[in-house]
Amino acid sequence: MALVTMKEILDDARKRGYGVGAFNINNLEFLKAIVEAAEEEKSPVIVAVSEGAMNYAGIEYLAELVKVAAGKVSIPLALHVDHGKHWEVIVSAIRHGFTSVMIDASDKSFEENVEITSKVVDLAHAVGVTVEAEIGRLRGVEDIVNVSEREAVLTDPREAKEFVELTGVDALAVAVGTSHGAYKFKGEPKLDIQRIRKIRELVQIPLVLHGASGVIPEIVELAERYGAKLKGARGVPDDQIKEAIKAGIAKINIDTDLRLSFLAGVREYLHENPDIFDPRKYLGEGMKFVKETVRMKMRLFGSSGKA
Ligand code: G3H
Ligand code: 13P
Ligand code: ZN
Numbered sequence: 001m002a003l004v005t006m007k008e009i010l011d012d013a014r015k016r017g018y019g020v021g022a023f024n025i026n027n028l029e030f031l032k033a034i035v036e037a038a039e040e041e042k043s044p045v046i047v048a049v050s051e052g053a054m055n056y057a058g059i060e061y062l063a064e065l066v067k068v069a070a071g072k073v074s075i076p077l078a079l080h081v082d083h084g085k086h087w088e089v090i091v092s093a094i095r096h097g098f099t100s101v102m103i104d105a106s107d108k109s110f111e112e113n114v115e116i117t118s119k120v121v122d123l124a125h126a127v128g129v130t131v132e133a134e135i136g137r138l139r140g141v142e143d144i145v146n147v148s149e150r151e152a153v154l155t156d157p158r159e160a161k162e163f164v165e166l167t168g169v170d171a172l173a174v175a176v177g178t179s180h181g182a183y184k185f186k187g188e189p190k191l192d193i194q195r196i197r198k199i200r201e202l203v204q205i206p207l208v209l210h211g212a213s214g215v216i217p218e219i220v221e222l223a224e225r226y227g228a229k230l231k232g233a234r235g236v237p238d239d240q241i242k243e244a245i246k247a248g249i250a251k252i253n254i255d256t257d258l259r260l261s262f263l264a265g266v267r268e269y270l271h272e273n274p275d276i277f278d279p280r281k282y283l284g285e286g287m288k289f290v291k292e293t294v295r296m297k298m299r300l301f302g303s304s305g306k307a
Helices: 006-016 028-041 051-057 059-072 087-095 110-126 157-167 193-202 217-225 238-247 256-272 279-301
Strands: 020-024 045-050 077-084 100-103 130-135 171-174 207-209 249-254
Touching: 006 020, 006 045, 006 077, 006 130, 006 171, 006 249, 020 028, 020 077, 020 279, 028 045, 028 059, 028 256, 028 279, 045 051, 045 059, 051 059, 051 077, 059 077, 059 087, 077 087, 087 100, 087 110, 100 110, 110 130, 110 157, 130 157, 157 171, 157 193, 171 193, 193 207, 193 238, 217 256, 238 249, 238 279, 249 256, 249 279, 256 279
Parallel strands: 020 045, 020 249, 045 077, 077 100, 100 130, 130 171, 171 207, 207 249
Antiparallel strands: none
16 A cells, blocks of 8 residues: 555544554664554554664665555555654655654744744645644653753643644644653653643644653563663553543654564574574564564554554
């Protein structure tokens, strides 16, 4: 099936009250794991590519791989830029066939964010590409938005409404207590579910939860058993993800859980098979772990069986 837009996928999710995962890829193994999981679960899926992934693999390699993958399956699949920070990256992604883009100017002032986002919306909508933007700042994401934990700002519902009206954006990422990576909470994990509800009341477009990985304890344990050092790693518990979807989240971004799953699979395999040096063996094991994690997420989000 040809690639579809993020909007097509999320409009159905919003209407029917389920969430759709946006899973990050950097290479063939993660892509195959995600797409095979989606096909087996009969779930729509969003494949996300960050600027870091483009720098690592090359945008043309990743875009073509995803198009090949989409052609092999029957589920709706969108190819999405994750945290696009640069105009040239957005333009290049659209040229390479991405069906949706995130423009992340959440580290700028409200006015600048509106101006930058509107420019991207104009370009993208002219060619049928849908746009996600972000308002508010996630905690602990120095590497992505250059703000410190102290400067984190949860999304103001009225500002969100004004932002959507001014920009015409198709999906909105909100800051409600999550952060990227494996160390999300020092104390008890807590999302501001009430804030999601308020935003949802005022904003009619699908809402996006970044930093949504669960940092699955069993996976962390397994990786640590085989040498990883991940002390203090903690993510968003499954029940809070369910609550967030009920409150109005439609797109859920997952990267860290895939990284940790891959790591656990590869570490275990290499430890158990010290004589093996064929990369297809250990990368294949990592891929199996990623696939299983994606399948679990699709069931958790309620997207299984919806394609
Ligand atoms: O939210 C960001 C994603 O986890 C991508 O991370 O910029 O290291 O590729 P990255
Ligand atoms: P995690 O680090 O929680 O997986 O979040 C990923 C993300 O938000 C990608 O945009
Ligand atoms: Zn993110």
